[in-house]
Amino acid sequence: MVSGLAPLGLNEKRLVIIGGTAGIGLSAARAFIAAGARVVVVGRNDEHLDPARATLGDSARVLSGDATDPETAPRAIAEALAVLRRL
DSSP states (O other), rough: OOGTTTGGTTTTTTEEEOSSSHHHHHHHHHHHHHOOEEEEEEEHHHHHHHHHHHHEEEGGGEEEOTTTTTTTTHHHHHHHHHHHHHH
């Protein structure tokens, strides 16, 4: 799976994944990082935050937030821009 993303030219690309601290979102974040991308992931389950940080390492910023909360997306984008400098 991971090697399939390498040809996409994701080296130094930056993205935000809402729901990225577990399941498919976490797997996607891992694949994007393995292909060279830097990511900000947002998850609503606080129990998944620290394990996601440990799994994703320095190529990701992990934030707590609920996609149904209207303040989550603007905060995640602001954090991503502060950390990654561009999206």
